[in-house]
Amino acid sequence: MRLADIFRDHSQQRFSIEIFPPQTEKGEESLLNALTRLTEFGPGFVSCTYGAGGSTQQKTLEWCEKIQNVLQQTATAHFTCVGSSREELVDWLNQAAGRGVQNIMALRGDPPRGETEFKAAEGGLRYANELVELIREHSPNAGIGVAGYPEKHLEAPSMADDLDNLKRKVDAGADVIVTQMFYNNEHFFRFQEACQARQISIPVVPGIMPITNFQRIQRITAMCGSEIPEGLASRLEAVQDDEAAQFEIGVEFAIQQCRELLEAGVPGIHFYVLNKSQACEQILEELNFQTAT
Ligand SMILES: Cc1cc2nc3c(=O)[nH]c(=O)nc-3n(C[C@H](O)[C@H](O)[C@H](O)COP(=O)(O)OP(=O)(O)OC[C@H]3O[C@@H](n4cnc5c(N)ncnc54)[C@H](O)[C@@H]3O)c2cc1C
Incomplete structure (x- = not known):
């Protein structure tokens, strides 16, 4: 099913899961187990990341095949x-189509480790809106997702600039916006309003990463510029030597956060599950997602 169709029925709120291709055989086995459990809840889609620096090009497609088949x-x-040059990007798109992958999350990507500024590859593309255009040109029927930043992309000079650039991706043909993770729903609600004010009318799906380990989440949020609210941070700090307690606080927080978002009518929730199922399973159970078809 294509992304636009997944979100077409406004009466149903869908959830989706994001995984990354594991590096080891053990990791692959454990991911397959986690996915088997999570897919019992009926996700709208399962997405697989494309490694930093394009390092998992083939693995991403292999996992998409596993997800499908x-x-x-x-x-x-x-x-x-x-x-990647434009030709290499088109080659990958052809491979994706050949493997029956109908949906693409079109991203610019981050600068390689050790570099601070993104530079287009020779003969390549500079921004995600150009990638959306390229996909629409070569795979006109593909479902296309793009990234949105409720707390602004780190490189953008202002929120207004970032939203103008988001609009470029939408105008180029994106079907859905999936947001960067955030822990303060106020950022999301403001972002949603700002999108509406710019006539962005495609679904905006909040991205949620349940906290299971405070240290790890601090590293991740520092890299992407997401704020951990002070109240939550201090509760987690108080149990910094107790991973089980951090897990419990993180899951309870995510349940409340998702509940508020769902009550506000979001089209769905995208879970960054970091290849584990336990936290997300508990959240999905609490939110009664098992009824989704
Ligand atoms: C849901 C989601 C999934 C992700 N998955 C992956 C993944 O699998 N692999 C990976 O490597 N990374 C992934 N990322 C991270 C992403 O690659 C980075 O956040 C990256 O820095 C920006 O990508 P983008 O597609 O948002 O870029 P863009 O939309 O191109 O934006 C990048 C910056 O340039 C600015 N900009 C955009 N267009 C223009 C323009 N035309 N003129 C001037 N300025 C412009 C924007 O305001 C922004 O500051 C993901 C992020 C999210 C939110």
Whole structure:
């Protein structure tokens, strides 16, 4: 199913899961187990990331095939401009189509480790809106997701600039916006309003990463500029030597956060599950997502 169709029925709020291709055989086995459990809840789609620097090009497609053929779920392949010329990007798109992948999350990607500024590859693309255009040109029927930033992309000079650039991606043909993770719903609600004010009318799906380990989440949020509210941070700090307690606080917080978002009528929730199922399972159970079809 294509992304636009997944979100077409406004009466149903869908959830989706994001995984990354594991590096080891053990990791692959453990991910397959986690996915088997999570897909019982009926996700709208399962997406697989495209490694930094384009390092998992083939693995991303292999996992999308597994998601489709082994788990019988709709797959979305993440795809970035990093390190590829236009011809190489088109070649990958042809491979994705050949493997039956109908949905692409079109991203610019981050600068390679050690570099602070993104540079287009020779003969490549500079921004995600150009990638959306390229996909529309070569795979006109593909479902296309793009990234949105409720707390602004770190490189953008202002929120207004960032939203103008988001609009470029939408005008180029994106079907859905999936947001960067955030822990303060006020950022999301403001972002949603700002999108509406710019006549962005495609679904805006909040991205949620349940906290299971405070140290790890601090590293991740520092890299992407997401704020951890002070109240939550201090509760987690108080149990910094107790991972089980951090897990419990993180899951309870995510349940409340998702509940508020769902009550406000979001089209769905995208879970960054970091290849584990336990936290997300508990959240989905609490939110009664098992009734989704
Ligand atoms: C849901 C989601 C999934 C992700 N998956 C992956 C993944 O699988 N692999 C990976 O490597 N990374 C992934 N990322 C991270 C992403 O690659 C980075 O956040 C990256 O820095 C920006 O990507 P983008 O697609 O938002 O870029 P863009 O939309 O191109 O924006 C990048 C910056 O340039 C500015 N900009 C955009 N267009 C223009 C323009 N035309 N003129 C001037 N300025 C412009 C924007 O305001 C922004 O500051 C993901 C992020 C999200 C939110």
